[in-house]
Each structure stands twice: as C-alpha cells, then as structure tokens.
Amino acid sequence: MEECWIGSIAFFSPFPSFIIISSIFYEMIMTIIFVIAAVIAVFSLLIIPHELGHFWTAKGCGMQVDKFSLGLGPKLVGFKKGETEYSISLFPFGGFVKIRGMESGERDTPRGFHKQPLRNRILVLSAGSIANYLVAILLFSIIFMIGFPTPELTEAVIGEVGEGSPAESASLLPGDKILRVNGEKIEGWEEMALAIRKNEEEFLSLEVQRKDKILTLQVKPVFDPELGRKIIGVTPPTVFIRYNPIAALIKGGKTTFFLTGAILSALGGMIVGKVPAQFTGPVGVTQFIVENARMGLIPLLSFAVSLTASLSVGLGLFNLFPIPALDGGRLFFLLVEKIRGRALDLEKEELVHYIGFIILISLSLLIVYQDVLRWAGTGG
Structure with a gap:
C-alpha cells in the first residue's frame, strides 16, 4: 500500500495517487508544450514576415541573396537552392538575409546591393518593417472580424x-x-x-x-x-462585437497607427527618464503567454494574436530608427550618401554598424536580465 499526501490529508491506496500525480504531470507537460509552441509561433510571426520582406524585395530587384536564415545561433537544418542557402537556427528570436555587396570587398559585385539604384536599396531596407506593419494590420483585422468582448458602459449595469x-x-x-x-x-x-x-x-x-x-x-x-x-x-x-471585412480592415489600420503613436510617446518618455513598466523583451513576452495560458483556447488565441500584432508594430517601428546595425541605420547612411553625392567608405560604415550591433546585443541582454528579475519578483 502506498501513502500519498495531497495538502494535509493522508490516504492509502494502491492506485489513486498514481492517477492524480499522472494527471497533474500530464497537465503540466501539456501546458509547457503549449507555451513553447505559442512562444515560437509568436516570434515566428514577427521574424518570418520581416525577413521575407527583405528577401523577396532583394530578389525582385535582381540582387544576389547568399543566405536566408530564420533564427540565430547554431544551424539546425538547412539546404541550398540556386545561389541562396536557406537555414533554420537554434534561437527563434531573430533572423537575417545576407545580400551580396553589403560587406567590404563586395561593393563591385555585379548584382550586389551597392550596384543597385538608390530607390531599390531603400525599398529593400524598408521592406522588413513594411511587412511587419502589413502583418499587424492583418492580425488586428482578423481580431475585429472574429469578434472580441467589449465592456458595455452605456448603463450602470453590473456584469x-x-x-x-x-x-x-x-x-x-x-x-x-x-x-x-x-x-x-x-x-x-x-x-x-x-x-x-x-x-x-x-x-x-x-x-x-x-x-x-x-x-x-x-x-x-x-x-x-x-x-x-x-x-x-x-x-x-x-x-x-464583430465587424465586416472592410470595416475590420479599416479599424485594423487605425489600431496599428494608433499603436505606433503610443509607442513613440512611450519612447519619448524614456528619453526624459520615464521608462514604461511594460517595456519588456523575449522573457517578458514568454511570461505574458505563461500567465494567460490557462484562459482557455479561444481567449488565449485572441490574446496571442493581439500580442503578436502589437509586437509586430514595435519591431517594424524600432527597425526604422536611425541606429547603427538596424535597417534604419543603414537607411540613414543611404541618406548621407545621397546628400554627399558619392558613396561612403564601406569599411568605416561596417565599423559603425559593428559597434551598434554590440550595443544592441548588450541592451538586449540587459532587457532579458531585467525580465528575469521581474519574473522572479526580485526587481522591476
């Protein structure tokens, strides 16, 4: 006979404890699997459209694309088709498209980035953020079409x-x-x-x-x-409340651009030292999903879609900022090139982007560290 404790009550049985523990273990495992799947889905919907935006426009403009990678770190799987190597890497929190001609020593490549007209280069660099905005509008529109619960405030009736x-x-x-x-x-x-x-x-x-x-x-x-x-x-x-497709699309667009304004306002507050408590990174996003994992399938899906749309706006907007190593930083250098009327020293530009990359990685690690502290309840 086996003694099994649940709370403060002991009972003896050869089977119930195994059934209860198995049930709890099964529920825990399924929750973990569901959360992992949700986290991967959210970040995939952020990264894949962004990188595809760069990839498709580069291909469409006739540029030579050497590599298309989803994820960062060690390569898990990959294959080569034509001139492009496609791969999926271990960490699903990033990705990149390697276009020939963007590194020093490649400027004179016939189908390289810097051999393209300025408008094509601007389009390729902007395409990732444009894709993120289109995804956000689409996801918000889907939410408005499917419907969502809205507080009824016209009368003081208790719900x-x-x-x-x-x-x-x-x-x-x-x-x-x-x-x-x-x-x-x-x-x-x-x-x-x-x-x-x-x-x-x-x-x-x-x-x-x-x-x-x-x-x-x-x-x-x-x-x-x-x-x-x-x-x-x-x-x-x-x-x-549900909207027809046209009304949902209009409302999805308005929501996307309203959110853009809200993000810019929050960033303006950060400049004067008011860091929003909601400012978070990958760990914080995972925490949001974990906290909402028991809401039920439909509410959780609605939450995940809304979260993904909001993050897509943030990613698209942030990448347009004139920060070295970001798309916006490269767009800034194109603007300088246009004003000067001649090409910049690619090696010096690479050095600036490298320094910017180190700073961004450091900030990312800091955000993750703050997320962990906040999640553990010892900070934030």
Whole structure:
C-alpha cells in the first residue's frame, strides 16, 4: 500500500495517487508544450514576415541573396537552392538575409546591393518593417472580424461581482442596475465610477433596480492601491462585437497607427527618464503567454494574436530608427550618401554598424536580465 499526501490529508491506496500525480504531470507537460509552441509561433510571426520582406524585395530587384536564415545561433537544418542557402537556427528570436555587396570587398559585385539604384536599396531596407506593419494590420483585422468582448458602459449595469468584495457584502448581484449613488442620478458606468471615486463618506447609498424591484443598499468602498482609487468590486457586462471585412480592415489600420503613436510617446518618455513598466523583451513576452495560458483556447488565441500584432508594430517601428546595425541605420547612411553625392567608405560604415550591433546585443541582454528579475519578483 502506498501513502500519498495531497495538502494535509493522508490516504492509502494502491492506485489513486498514481492517477492524480499522472494527471497533474500530464497537465503540466501539456501546458509547457503549449507555451513553447505559442512562444515560437509568436516570434515566428514577427521574424518570418520581416525577413521575407527583405528577401523577396532583394530578389525582385535582381540582387544576389547568399543566405536566408530564420533564427540565430547554431544551424539546425538547412539546404541550398540556386545561389541562396536557406537555414533554420537554434534561437527563434531573430533572423537575417545576407545580400551580396553589403560587406567590404563586395561593393563591385555585379548584382550586389551597392550596384543597385538608390530607390531599390531603400525599398529593400524598408521592406522588413513594411511587412511587419502589413502583418499587424492583418492580425488586428482578423481580431475585429472574429469578434472580441467589449465592456458595455452605456448603463450602470453590473456584469460581475468580485468574490469577497464590498459589493458582495452588500448583496449586489450581476444584472443589478445602479440608478443613483448617494441620491445622485447615474446615467452610465463611467458616471457611477466617478461617483464612487469622489465619495468621501464611509458608506455609499446605492439605489438599485433588480428586475421589477427598487432596492437601497449600503456599500463600504475600499481603496485599491493598484488603481489608486476607491472601488466596490464590480465590473461591467461585456458584449461581443464583430465587424465586416472592410470595416475590420479599416479599424485594423487605425489600431496599428494608433499603436505606433503610443509607442513613440512611450519612447519619448524614456528619453526624459520615464521608462514604461511594460517595456519588456523575449522573457517578458514568454511570461505574458505563461500567465494567460490557462484562459482557455479561444481567449488565449485572441490574446496571442493581439500580442503578436502589437509586437509586430514595435519591431517594424524600432527597425526604422536611425541606429547603427538596424535597417534604419543603414537607411540613414543611404541618406548621407545621397546628400554627399558619392558613396561612403564601406569599411568605416561596417565599423559603425559593428559597434551598434554590440550595443544592441548588450541592451538586449540587459532587457532579458531585467525580465528575469521581474519574473522572479526580485526587481522591476
């Protein structure tokens, strides 16, 4: 007979403990597999379109492409077709396209990068970010077509009551409609939240419509330090909104460019020393997926698609910044070349990009380190 402990209760049985442990182990393994698959899928949807953007435009412009790699580090698999070697590497957090003529000693290659007209070189360097933006618009459009839950705020109707909340203690129920707060007429959810927030008394007097009855209930709000205001522990109901394909595409485009503005605003804050708490790297993205892995398949897919679209905007925008080693840094050198009217010293340009690459890798490692600290609960 086997003794098995679950919590603080011991029981004896030859089989149940094995079944329970196996079930827990199976659930844990499946969650790990699902998270790994989700992380790889998210980063693949970021990297593959970006690199394909460079690859297809380079090929379309007649440039010689020596290598197309998804992932960084040791090569896992690969093959050569025509003049191009294709490979998948170990770490799915990057990739690259090697175009002949971008390194010193290759400038005079007949089909090399620097032998192309300026407009073709600009197109090739911009194509990765353009691809990321197109993917973001597509993914946001899919979300709007499939539909998503949206809070219904036109009336002060309660959707859910938090367990152990002041609202539960006051016997408020889902479906209750708040008519008045401390005698003040309430038209919608935002008015109710404002009335609760500005209340200075210990208790709130709520006039509530419950089906065909009018009730008066007393609720004692509590201060939520995360929100920085008083709450009673209720949330609004949600409605599922879907858009037709054209409207979804328009809304997907608007969302993408609104997010671009938000990212630029956050980066502006970083310049003056206000680093957003949401600023994260690959480990942080993995953490987001892990934290949401138990939401259920449909909500998790919606979350993953939205996260991927948002990250795609960030990747596309960041790569256009005039930072050495990034596409934007190379575009900047093309602009300088256009202004000067002659080609730059490729060896000096390579040195600048190399220094920029070292700085970017260092910053990436710092972000990963901060992510790990935040995840472990010892920093961030």
